[in-house]
Structures are given as structure tokens and as C-alpha cells.
Amino acid sequence: MTRRPRIRDVAELAGVAPSTVSVVLNDTAGARVAGSTRDRVRAAAAELGYVPNSFARGLRTRRSGTLAFIGDVIATTPYAGELIQGAQEAAWEAGYLLMLVNTGGDAQLEERAVRALRRQQVEGALYATMYHRAVTLPEVLDGLPTVLLDARPVSGTATFVVPDEQAGAEDAVEELVRLGHRRIAFVRDLHDGPAVDRRQRGYESRLAAHGLELDERLVVRERSDSAGGERAAAVLLDAPDPPTAVFTFNDQMAIGVYRAAAARGVRIPQDLSVIGFDDLYVVSSELTPGLTTMALPHREMGRLAARALIAELDGGEPTGEQLVPCPLVRRGSAAPPHP
Amino acid sequence: MTRRPRIRDVAELAGVAPSTVSVVLNDTAGARVAGSTRDRVRAAAAELGYVPNSFARGLRTRRSGTLAFIGDVIATTPYAGELIQGAQEAAWEAGYLLMLVNTGGDAQLEERAVRALRRQQVEGALYATMYHRAVTLPEVLDGLPTVLLDARPVSGTATFVVPDEQAGAEDAVEELVRLGHRRIAFVRDLHDGPAVDRRQRGYESRLAAHGLELDERLVVRERSDSAGGERAAAVLLDAPDPPTAVFTFNDQMAIGVYRAAAARGVRIPQDLSVIGFDDLYVVSSELTPGLTTMALPHREMGRLAARALIAELDGGEPTGEQLVPCPLVRRGSAAPPHP
DNA sequence: CTGAAAGCGCTTACAG
DNA sequence: CTGAAAGCGCTTACAG
Known part of the structure; x- marks a missing residue:
């Protein structure tokens, strides 16, 4: 493996000093180099396949890129x-x-x-x-x-x-309200955290904005996986006054809601609307029907x-x-x- | 922001030459430095929070790490x-x-x-x-x-x-044969490619190894997504002599097989066994029943x-x-x- | 408009 | 056992 060409090699080939090569190749502002010299330098660099050494450069400029x-x-x-x-x-x-x-x-x-x-x-x-x-x-x-x-x-x-977790949750609820839902459940994670807290805040604030009362029984805490979502949906669907829509903390919980619904002959979206959160790769698109969800960008x-x-x-x-x-x-x- | 300490700063604090600092900090083989000197150097480096500059080092050693x-x-x-x-x-x-x-x-x-x-x-x-x-x-x-x-x-x-696509496919077929299956279908991608070719080769060679005849009607080409898998499974399940097991080119096709089976009241795994390929994140574990599959490592x-x-x-x-x-x-x- | 010189912060033979 | 010196390949004031 032959050695990589250095700036000096380019300079010699072009018949100029290394500093001139540097100035040309870096388009250093305020430097005046004749057009013909520039051309010769660039040609020489191209001919040799010159690639500047970032280490040497970084050592001087204190920038690594x-x-x-x-x-x-x-x-x-x-x-x-x-x-x-x-x-x-x-x-x-x-x-x-x-x-x-x-x-x-x-x-x-x-x-x-x-x-x-x-x-x-x-x-x-x-x-x-x-x-x-x-x-x-x-x-x-x-x-x-x-x-x-x-x-x-x-x-x-x-x-x-x-x-923007809160705005995402607000948009999910807005979509459901717009579709005509009034009893909208929120299936959330067991534990508090920046994401779930803000999603719940968005859920509550949007309900309030539409003058919808917050029914505590419609907020269910469960493990944030599909089994948890299934248990939460079971509670909701078996209640005397079930929701017509469920907004879930994440898509995995939504998978569980689908399962609980299927087990009860509840059709999605005819009998129950579901909106998830995350837009989990493949999962949300492969459910039947495809899951409407808030994408994490x-x-x-x-x-x-x-x-x-x-x-x-x-x-x-x-x-x-x-x-x-x-x-x-x-x-x-x-x-x-x-x- | 104060300047980062250089090797010279460490040398001065330790009362030695920069070269000695280098030798000590790099544990340069074959260099003899008194233990007490080493200790002083290390202490000085630690005190200053010295981090060597890889650029300067790389410029000399021609190694970047x-x-x-x-x-x-x-x-x-x-x-x-x-x-x-x-x-x-x-x-x-x-x-x-x-x-x-x-x-x-x-x-x-x-x-x-x-x-x-x-x-x-x-x-x-x-x-x-x-x-x-x-x-x-x-x-x-x-x-x-x-x-x-x-x-x-x-x-x-x-x-x-x-x-090792071929060995993976062989293991999948082996598992099905071991369970007692004799009519095993292969649902594959439309197009040839390194992966699908080798998986099919594995499928065929393992059948042959068990003395099972290759039934061309059990190899179905379709688009390698869930819709394709569903269509392929429909063809297989609606045939006069359907397979008892399906090995799919990937997990997404397996999702389609599940759907086609469900639509026909064919239960998995009681009526039909399925083995996928890829172990696609969440998907394979969230299907019901969970998908047995060959993991891509x-x-x-x-x-x-x-x-x-x-x-x-x-x-x-x-x-x-x-x-x-x-x-x-x-x-x-x-x-x-x-x- | 172009070149000579210093220096970035290290490492590595080499002297002593 | 330790230090002085050269040099890695660039850039950047500075001279001319």
C-alpha cells in the first residue's frame, strides 16, 4: 500500500508552496490566488487523489468535524x-x-x-x-x-x-371527539413518567376543552404491554357503561385491546374505536384493521x-x-x- | 472554558519531561521508568484531568482508533x-x-x-x-x-x-418433521435473492434428507408482505390436499398465514403449524399464538x-x-x- | 499574488 | 533511568 499523498506532494506537482495548496483547497476567505494557480492546484490534487489529513488539520484548527x-x-x-x-x-x-x-x-x-x-x-x-x-x-x-x-x-x-406528548394526546382525543365519541377511555401505564404523565394531561385537557366530564373509571392503569392492554380493555368492555373509544398509552397496549375486543365479538372500529401511540414499526400497520395512532417522530x-x-x-x-x-x-x- | 491540559502541563507538574509522561501513560513496552516517577506522573495526570489528544497522537502513530x-x-x-x-x-x-x-x-x-x-x-x-x-x-x-x-x-x-440462511431453513423443516409433519409448504418471495434462494435450498434439502418428496404445489411464490402471505395461504388451505405445516420466507408472510387460517376456522397450531423467519421485533411475540420462527442474528x-x-x-x-x-x-x- | 516559518500536541528513536 | 530533539501533516499570520 503506497503512502497517501501529502499536501507537499500536491504542492510540488503544482509547482507552488504547501500553504498555497491549503489556501486553494480550503477556499480560505480573503486569500487572493490567481485563477490559473487555483486550477493547477486542484488538478494536481485530483491527479494524486489527495485527501487532507483531518488529524493534522484538527491539530491546528482545534476542530475535528x-x-x-x-x-x-x-x-x-x-x-x-x-x-x-x-x-x-x-x-x-x-x-x-x-x-x-x-x-x-x-x-x-x-x-x-x-x-x-x-x-x-x-x-x-x-x-x-x-x-x-x-x-x-x-x-x-x-x-x-x-x-x-x-x-x-x-x-x-x-x-x-x-x-410533544401532551399535544399528541390532545390530537388523539380531538380526533375521537370529532368522530362523535363522548365516552373515551385512556389505558395507561402503571407507573408515572414524563411520557405517560403528559399524555394523560393531554387526554384530560382535551376532554375538558370539549366540556366532557372526566370519568375516573375510564382511566385504567395496567402494564404497558399487550397483556396489560388486554386486561384493561376487559375491565372497560365488561363494565355496565363501556366506552365507545379507547386511547392507549402505546401501540402494544392497543394490541391487547384488539384481543379483548375480538374475544367479546366487539368489532373495531364499528363497535369500538382505538387510537394508539408510538406507531410501532410493522405492528400498527399489520393489525386488522390497521391501527390509527400517534407517531413518535x-x-x-x-x-x-x-x-x-x-x-x-x-x-x-x-x-x-x-x-x-x-x-x-x-x-x-x-x-x-x-x- | 479553560484550555485542556497538554502533556507538557502534566510533565511540569510531575517534574519530568513530556516524553516520560508519554512513556508512562502509554505503558510503552521496554521503557524503564522508576516506580516513584510513574506514580508522580499518574498523579499529575489525574489531578489535571489530562486526556491525551488523539489527533496529535494519531499524526505520529498513523493510527486513529x-x-x-x-x-x-x-x-x-x-x-x-x-x-x-x-x-x-x-x-x-x-x-x-x-x-x-x-x-x-x-x-x-x-x-x-x-x-x-x-x-x-x-x-x-x-x-x-x-x-x-x-x-x-x-x-x-x-x-x-x-x-x-x-x-x-x-x-x-x-x-x-x-x-446462515440455508441452515436456518433446514432447522425449521427439521423441527416440523420432528413434530410429525409430512406435508410442509414453503411460502416464499416472488423474486430470487441470496436469502430466499438459500432458504428454499435448505427447505428442499431437508425434505430430501427425510425422504420426503418435493411437491411443487406446496411451494408458493407471493409478495413478501402479510397480504402476500395471506394470498399464498389461501391457495394452500383451499387446495384438496392442504399442508399441515407452513414455513414462510419471513414473519410478515406468516402474519398473513395467520389471517388466512383465522378466516377459515383453521386453528394454529392445532390444525396448522407455522414457522416464520426473521424474528421481527414485537410482531412474532405479539401474534396469538406467538410465532415460532428462525431469528436473524x-x-x-x-x-x-x-x-x-x-x-x-x-x-x-x-x-x-x-x-x-x-x-x-x-x-x-x-x-x-x-x- | 505567493512563499517561508512557526506551531498545534503528541511519540519515538537516540543520547547520556 | 530520564531528557532533548525531530517530525507526523496540516494552517495561519506574516513578509515580500
């Missing part, structure tokens, strides 16, 4: 890929490359990883969690511009990008977070909470109730 | 995250960091991305596609050690890591590819095709046929 993506669990959910892809795309568009690290939620590993990333001179970091929750940034990140992704800081003024969140980080690197101030809308995806599980 | 992960479509499938995560983990274990780039299958963008990665001095590349297919490596990659991931090279001797593939690449960087020869086993995940859709 790289950003860190630090995730607690990169895979395990189909969302992670979208988050990463969105961030990568926006980084690329701004001329940055992404360095990826997965900490598995291990604090020790995380510290070593951040150290390694800082050695590599990353200019900033995206700190991502795989579902919306509150986190404390590790100390090693101090002094490195950082934007949180799908996570909110326990304290501090850092920029963080999260789904992971790709868009990744893009926004990278852009916000780059804006800070360019001298901008942290912008605090950045809410990303969750679009309604209509598929067929929500329809007008029986007359 | 980074690997490229080049993907055609990073997200869009839940598998991508697993592939990336596996690669990242194995890279990390060997002291490498991963730089990520998504080309969206755009050749021009790919070329620019590879150039950017080479500028960043990546030592090698993982070239990943999001499903098993044959690819031609772009020219810009010439001279950079590269391992293909979930892809096979159209030509050349590069190392590539792919699922993406995480493991990512790990293997990164390890193979690192082995080449360490002077090893390319190893050609690396097959990764697809484990059988038993969930409940395969059972003995009616007596």
Missing part, C-alpha cells in the same frame, strides 16, 4: 435506528461525522466512553435515551456542548429534544437535536425544551360510534 | 440498530470507536461520505446493507480494509458476514464483522464468507399435526 452520539441502549427498539439516522443526516448536512457509542446504561462504561470520545476531540455530544425520561448528565460531559435526545435533564439549562427528533447542537457550536445559546409534534396516522381503527 | 460503519439505510428496519450495536460493542471491546454514516443508497453521497471518513483516518470499514444481498464495493474504498455486513460481494475476496453479525475487520487490521488475512447461525425461537405456532 465530529459529534458524539451517546446512547444508553442503541438497539433493542426499532426506534433507536431512526434516532441515530436522523442525527447522522443532520450532522452530515452540516459537515459533521457522528461517532457512536452505546453505554448499555452502565455508568462506568459511560465515563470511559466519554473519555474516549473527548480524546477523539468530538466537538459536541448528543445524549440519547431510548424512551422519554429524566436523566442527569454524567460529570465527564462537563464543558462539552451537549444536547439531550428523547430525554429531559433533571436539572440545568441544557437543550433537550422530546416528543424519532427521525425528526434526531435531526432537530443534531441541528440544535450544531447551532450551539456556532455560538448559539442553549434553547431548553424543544418539542417535536407527534403526527396522527389514520389507519382505520377509529370511526364514528354507533348512532 | 476509529472504524467506519457505512450503511445504505440505517433505520427503516428495526434490525439496523442491532447490526450497529453489535459492531459498536465489538469495536469498543478492542479499543475502537465507530464513525457512522448513512448513504441512503446514493452512490454520490456514498463517495463523499467515504472520502470524509478517510480524511478522518478510519482504519477500516464495515459496509452494511439492511438485508442480505449482493453488492459491489465502491472504488473509493480501495485500499481500506473492509468487511461486508449482511451483504455478499459480487466479486472479490473480501470478508463478508451473512446469516443481527447483533451477533455486527459483532462478528467488527471482530473480523479488527483481525485484518492486526495483520490477518480476509476470511471470505462467515456464516452466522439463525437460532430457532419456539413460541407456540408449531405443534404435532392431527393424528
Whole structure:
């Protein structure tokens, strides 16, 4: 393997000094180089297949052109890929490359990883969690511009990008009310958390906005998987005054609602409307009927977070909470109730 | 923001020369430094929170400690995250960091991305596609050690890591035969391809191994989505001599088989056994009954590819095709046929 | 309009 | 056992 050409090789071939090559190839502002010289330099660079060495350049300029993506669990959910892809795309568009690290939620590993990333001179970091929750940034990140992704800081003024859970829930309820529903249930997770709290707030506020009374019996807490959704739906459907529509905390719970409905001969959407949350890959589209749901905009969140980080690197101030809308995806599980 | 400490700062604090600091911190082999000196150096480094600059180091050593992960479509499938995560983990274990780039299958963008990665001095590349297919490596990659991931090279001797499709299919058929099935259908994709070809070969060879005749009517070609699976199953179930078991090309087709069976009052697994392929996130576990399927070992593939690449960087020869086993995940859709 | 020189922060033979 | 010096490949004031 022959050695890669250096700037000096290009300079010699073009018959100029290395500094001139640098100025030409970087289009350095304010530098005056004759057009003919520029052409010769560019031709020489192309001929040699010259690729500048970012290390040498970074050593002088103190810029690496790289950003860190630090995730607690990169895979395990189909969302992670979208988050990463969105961030990568926006980084690329701004001329940055992404360095990826997965900490598995291990604090020790995380510290070593951040150290390694800082050695590599990353200019900033995206700190991502795989579902919306509150986190404390590790100390090693101090002094490195950082934007949180799908996570909110326990304290501090850092920029963080999260789904607009409340507006999403409001839109789901709005859709159901618009279709004519008045008894709308909310099937939610057992535990509190940033996502479920805001979704419930959206559910309640939208009901109130329409002058609909909040019936506590229509809010059921269960485990946020399909079995939990099935149990919750069973309670609701077997009650004396069942709801005509169910809004679920996530799509997996909606799967359970489908099962409970099928077991009782309750048809979706004729007898019961269902709206989920997340737009879980394949699942929501493969249910019969397709599940109407609020999409979690992971790709868009990744893009926004990278852009916000780059804006800070360019001298901008942290912008605090950045809410990303969750679009309604209509598929067929929500329809007008029986007359 | 105060400047990061340099090696000179550590040297001054410890009262030694920078070269001594380097030798101590890198545990340079064959260097003799007094224990007390070592302790002083380490203490000074810790006190200052010294993190060596990889650029300066890389400029001298010509090693960056980074690997490229080049993907055609990073997200869009839940598998991508697993592939990336596996690669990242194995890279990390060997002291490498991963730089990520998504080309969206755009050749021009790919070329620019590879150039950017080479500028960043990546030592090698993982070239990943999001499903098993044959690819031609772009020219810009010439001279950079590269391992293909979930892809096979159209030509050349590069190392590539792919699922053992044929063995997976054989194991699926083996499981069905073991349960007592004799009429086993294969529902496959319309088009040929590395994955489907090998799965069919496995299906046929395993039947033959058990002395079972291949009935062409039991091999149905359809679009590889749930609607296609449903149509294929309809044909099979409505035939005069329907199969007692169906092996599908992927899990989405299996969803369709479930639907066709339900529509006909055919119970799974009592009346019909089904085995899928892929172990698609959530889908396979959320079907009722849970889908027995062959898992695509993406995480493991990512790990293997990164390890193979690192082995080449360490002077090893390319190893050609690396097959990764697809484990059988038993969930409940395969059972003995009616007596 | 172009070139010579210094320096970014390390590592590595080499001297002593 | 430890230090001085050169050099990795760039960029950037500065001279001319």
C-alpha cells in the first residue's frame, strides 16, 4: 500500500508552496490566488487523489468535524435506528461525522466512553435515551456542548429534544371527539413518567376543552404491554357503561385491546374505536384493521437535536425544551360510534 | 472554558519531561521508568484531568482508533440498530470507536461520505446493507480494509458476514418433521435473492434428507408482505390436499398465514403449524399464538464483522464468507399435526 | 499574488 | 533511568 499523498506532494506537482495548496483547497476567505494557480492546484490534487489529513488539520484548527452520539441502549427498539439516522443526516448536512457509542446504561462504561470520545476531540455530544425520561448528565460531559435526545435533564439549562406528548394526546382525543365519541377511555401505564404523565394531561385537557366530564373509571392503569392492554380493555368492555373509544398509552397496549375486543365479538372500529401511540414499526400497520395512532417522530427528533447542537457550536445559546409534534396516522381503527 | 491540559502541563507538574509522561501513560513496552516517577506522573495526570489528544497522537502513530460503519439505510428496519450495536460493542471491546454514516443508497453521497471518513483516518470499514444481498464495493474504498455486513460481494475476496440462511431453513423443516409433519409448504418471495434462494435450498434439502418428496404445489411464490402471505395461504388451505405445516420466507408472510387460517376456522397450531423467519421485533411475540420462527442474528453479525475487520487490521488475512447461525425461537405456532 | 516559518500536541528513536 | 530533539501533516499570520 503506497503512502497517501501529502499536501507537499500536491504542492510540488503544482509547482507552488504547501500553504498555497491549503489556501486553494480550503477556499480560505480573503486569500487572493490567481485563477490559473487555483486550477493547477486542484488538478494536481485530483491527479494524486489527495485527501487532507483531518488529524493534522484538527491539530491546528482545534476542530475535528465530529459529534458524539451517546446512547444508553442503541438497539433493542426499532426506534433507536431512526434516532441515530436522523442525527447522522443532520450532522452530515452540516459537515459533521457522528461517532457512536452505546453505554448499555452502565455508568462506568459511560465515563470511559466519554473519555474516549473527548480524546477523539468530538466537538459536541448528543445524549440519547431510548424512551422519554429524566436523566442527569454524567460529570465527564462537563464543558462539552451537549444536547439531550428523547430525554429531559433533571436539572440545568441544557437543550433537550422530546416528543410533544401532551399535544399528541390532545390530537388523539380531538380526533375521537370529532368522530362523535363522548365516552373515551385512556389505558395507561402503571407507573408515572414524563411520557405517560403528559399524555394523560393531554387526554384530560382535551376532554375538558370539549366540556366532557372526566370519568375516573375510564382511566385504567395496567402494564404497558399487550397483556396489560388486554386486561384493561376487559375491565372497560365488561363494565355496565363501556366506552365507545379507547386511547392507549402505546401501540402494544392497543394490541391487547384488539384481543379483548375480538374475544367479546366487539368489532373495531364499528363497535369500538382505538387510537394508539408510538406507531410501532410493522405492528400498527399489520393489525386488522390497521391501527390509527400517534407517531413518535424519532427521525425528526434526531435531526432537530443534531441541528440544535450544531447551532450551539456556532455560538448559539442553549434553547431548553424543544418539542417535536407527534403526527396522527389514520389507519382505520377509529370511526364514528354507533348512532 | 479553560484550555485542556497538554502533556507538557502534566510533565511540569510531575517534574519530568513530556516524553516520560508519554512513556508512562502509554505503558510503552521496554521503557524503564522508576516506580516513584510513574506514580508522580499518574498523579499529575489525574489531578489535571489530562486526556491525551488523539489527533496529535494519531499524526505520529498513523493510527486513529476509529472504524467506519457505512450503511445504505440505517433505520427503516428495526434490525439496523442491532447490526450497529453489535459492531459498536465489538469495536469498543478492542479499543475502537465507530464513525457512522448513512448513504441512503446514493452512490454520490456514498463517495463523499467515504472520502470524509478517510480524511478522518478510519482504519477500516464495515459496509452494511439492511438485508442480505449482493453488492459491489465502491472504488473509493480501495485500499481500506473492509468487511461486508449482511451483504455478499459480487466479486472479490473480501470478508463478508451473512446469516446462515440455508441452515436456518433446514432447522425449521427439521423441527416440523420432528413434530410429525409430512406435508410442509414453503411460502416464499416472488423474486430470487441470496436469502430466499438459500432458504428454499435448505427447505428442499431437508425434505430430501427425510425422504420426503418435493411437491411443487406446496411451494408458493407471493409478495413478501402479510397480504402476500395471506394470498399464498389461501391457495394452500383451499387446495384438496392442504399442508399441515407452513414455513414462510419471513414473519410478515406468516402474519398473513395467520389471517388466512383465522378466516377459515383453521386453528394454529392445532390444525396448522407455522414457522416464520426473521424474528421481527414485537410482531412474532405479539401474534396469538406467538410465532415460532428462525431469528436473524443481527447483533451477533455486527459483532462478528467488527471482530473480523479488527483481525485484518492486526495483520490477518480476509476470511471470505462467515456464516452466522439463525437460532430457532419456539413460541407456540408449531405443534404435532392431527393424528 | 505567493512563499517561508512557526506551531498545534503528541511519540519515538537516540543520547547520556 | 530520564531528557532533548525531530517530525507526523496540516494552517495561519506574516513578509515580500
